[in-house]
Amino acid sequence: MRxxxxxxxxxxxxxxxxxxxxxVMGLFALLFGYFFMAHLTYFVGQxxxxxxxxxxxxxxxxxxxxxxxxxxxxxxxxxxxxxxRAYAEExxxxxxxxxxxxxxxxxxxxxxxxxxVLGFYAALLAVTMLYVSILxxxxxxxxxxxxxxxxxxxxxxxxxxxxxxxxxxxxxxQVVAGAATFVVxxxxxxxxxxxxSAGPTAAQVLDYLSIVWHFDDFGKGVIDxxxxxxxxxxxxxxxxxxxxxxxxxxxxx
Amino acid sequence: xxxxxxVNQVRREAYVEPGGLSDYDQRFWILVGxxxxxxxxxxxxxxxxxxxxxxxxxxxxxxxxxxxxxxGAGKTTTMRVLTxxxxxxxxxxxxxxHDVFADPIEAKRKTGYLPETPPLYPDMTVREYxxxxxxxxxxxxxxxxxxxxxxxxxxxxxxxVDMANRHCSKLSKGYKQRVGIAQALIHDxxxxxxxxxxxxxxxxxxxxxxxxxxxxxxxxxxxxxxxxLPEVSQxxxxxxxxxxxxxxxxxxxxxxxxxxxxxxxxxxxVDAGSDDASPALSAIDGVRQITEIDRHEQQVGFEVAADxxxxxxxxxxxxxxxxxxxxxxxxxxxxxxxxxFLQLTTDESQTVPxxxxxxxxxxxxxxxxxxxxSSDSEAxxxx
Numbered sequence: 012m013r014x015x016x017x018x019x020x021x022x023x024x025x026x027x028x029x030x031x032x033x034x035v036m037g038l039f040a041l042l043f044g045y046f047f048m049a050h051l052t053y054f055v056g057q058x059x060x061x062x063x064x065x066x067x068x069x070x071x072x073x074x075x076x077x078x079x080x081x082x083x084x085x086x087x088x089x090x091x092x093x094x095x096r097a098y099a100e101e102x103x104x105x106x107x108x109x110x111x112x113x114x115x116x117x118x119x120x121x122x123x124x125x126x127x128v129l130g131f132y133a134a135l136l137a138v139t140m141l142y143v144s145i146l147x148x149x150x151x152x153x154x155x156x157x158x159x160x161x162x163x164x165x166x167x168x169x170x171x172x173x174x175x176x177x178x179x180x181x182x183x184x185q186v187v188a189g190a191a192t193f194v195v196x197x198x199x200x201x202x203x204x205x206x207x208s209a210g211p212t213a214a215q216v217l218d219y220l221s222i223v224w225h226f227d228d229f230g231k232g233v234i235d236x237x238x239x240x241x242x243x244x245x246x247x248x249x250x251x252x253x254x255x256x257x258x259x260x261x262x263x264x
Numbered sequence: 265x266x267x268x269x270x271v272n273q274v275r276r277e278a279y280v281e282p283g284g285l286s287d288y289d290q291r292f293w294i295l296v297g298x299x300x301x302x303x304x305x306x307x308x309x310x311x312x313x314x315x316x317x318x319x320x321x322x323x324x325x326x327x328x329x330x331x332x333x334x335x336g337a338g339k340t341t342t343m344r345v346l347t348x349x350x351x352x353x354x355x356x357x358x359x360x361x362h363d364v365f366a367d368p369i370e371a372k373r374k375t376g377y378l379p380e381t382p383p384l385y386p387d388m389t390v391r392e393y394x395x396x397x398x399x400x401x402x403x404x405x406x407x408x409x410x411x412x413x414x415x416x417x418x419x420x421x422x423x424x425v426d427m428a429n430r431h432c433s434k435l436s437k438g439y440k441q442r443v444g445i446a447q448a449l450i451h452d453x454x455x456x457x458x459x460x461x462x463x464x465x466x467x468x469x470x471x472x473x474x475x476x477x478x479x480x481x482x483x484x485x486x487x488x489x490x491x492x493l494p495e496v497s498q499x500x501x502x503x504x505x506x507x508x509x510x511x512x513x514x515x516x517x518x519x520x521x522x523x524x525x526x527x528x529x530x531x532x533x534v535d536a537g538s539d540d541a542s543p544a545l546s547a548i549d550g551v552r553q554i555t556e557i558d559r560h561e562q563q564v565g566f567e568v569a570a571d572x573x574x575x576x577x578x579x580x581x582x583x584x585x586x587x588x589x590x591x592x593x594x595x596x597x598x599x600x601x602x603x604x605f606l607q608l609t610t611d612e613s614q615t616v617p618x619x620x621x622x623x624x625x626x627x628x629x630x631x632x633x634x635x636x637x638s639s640d641s642e643a644x645x646x647x
Contacts, residue, residue, distance in 0.1 A: 017399040021385075028387040109383035109447070112347040113400040114372040261350050263310070 014115040015123040022127020035092050039135045046081045047142045050074055070152040076230040079160040083223050086171055087196050093128050094175025095189035102183045121253050132168045156232030163229025166242035170222050171196055173249025180256040298325050300455055300485035306355035308341050315341040317509040328481045330500030331489040338509040339489035343457050347377040360454045376453035380460055382444025386433030390443055401451040418446040438469040458488040474499050529597040532580055533565040535590035550574040
């Protein structure tokens, strides 16, 4: 366990010690800020109209939920930048030899790296909480749906990160890792589009496979075990592939 | 049979033929803690390519073993198997009694490894880096204070204290190498595996690194690889010569040179005036053959081959004095490691041209090794 945290700590430090981490964090905050502005303006306009028509509209449902859903879009572009160097860079610079000849297991290395990137992603989300807290200052949204929303984001990000880690472990080249990761993320995102033209059964299956579709309920403030299990098994599968990839590399030399 | 003679017998068997140690002897040897590295019939294939082919060797506690071979001979692959970085296709490797494949974590705890390029993280300072490595390699029971003192200790040992707060990316090649060695030493491993520790350093740094390595022997068993021949005779007590994945020779540098000659050869330069010195020289008891190899007016140089067990230097000197000639030079001719290396690693010829015969590697800028070069003359360490 200590080894896992040692490696996770090293990964996390790596982000803050290099400009990369700060650039990603800055871009994340910038994009989230834009979406926040856009949704807020729209929401304010809507609630003006609603006041004339009837009762006030729900800030959770009409503002926070679509906002958090947009984070998925930001993840699509920025998370490959987090995971692309995780293994590729260690392989390129030869530091992987240090890790693989230290008295730690492959599993500890992989879990350590995963926790490291997840920790950085959590830090990105923590920055966005600043924006959301503004809503709490000037309005009174419900607190718990926001919490479940963030939990959902963390799980969804975990899926992306585990796949990114796997792809990074297959190559020495960061750019290749980043590009491939982006494409795979995109496919996981748009897979449900196919469903619209397919039959009802196929649509259901494809929806189920789409990472983003599972987030919907979290945004509504519902923690459904079906989605939690989907995300957790997705993460496990991604880490399992990473483990196999590292092992294969070892035998191949 | 008393203890000493038993130990010495096992020792002889261990070195004369790899695999000559019986299971019982081997266990005893591990028990007394003298056998630190045991590689048996190690083979590593990459697809159809065989990088290491049936390699066997051992290293005993406290010795420096050199893996010598041209680039691509399989030295790095052998070391990577020994450190548990990659598994072998066939064969076994044991470090401090732990099989590197069956018991990798324990074996890795006993091993310090410096890869060909020091595995540094560029955005960490030297101290941060060593702290990270220490956390990975030291057992959880080691306290924070103890860890810090270990880090200070290895930094002093490798002379990098004044670089402690410098980023690894800003270090010169020599310092990177030293941080790499510090990293390998941090958990005070019984076995140190150094892959080309002096590659890419300037001459001064090479000398410093070799001194450092020599200073570490005794407490640590060291395996180092190199393709630089003088390095082997200067730092190593025994050499394993590898070519195309196979072991071609295992011995002390001195024995290797002696063995390959078969006979003792002298270089004698005399000023014999108008006489011809060769008949008189060949008349000396034990001389097999005389070859004139250079002549400047009256100064003639001969290569005198004699039976290996006889030292004919006194006889030669006496003869020259008796005849009233001038003795200008008299020195033993040995094959340099260079020659042996070429002889062992090139398939074509077993003969070595006379021009390439040189004195042993004394011309290199380091004092010739003394004392601990023959591993079979000392008493057993633990008996």
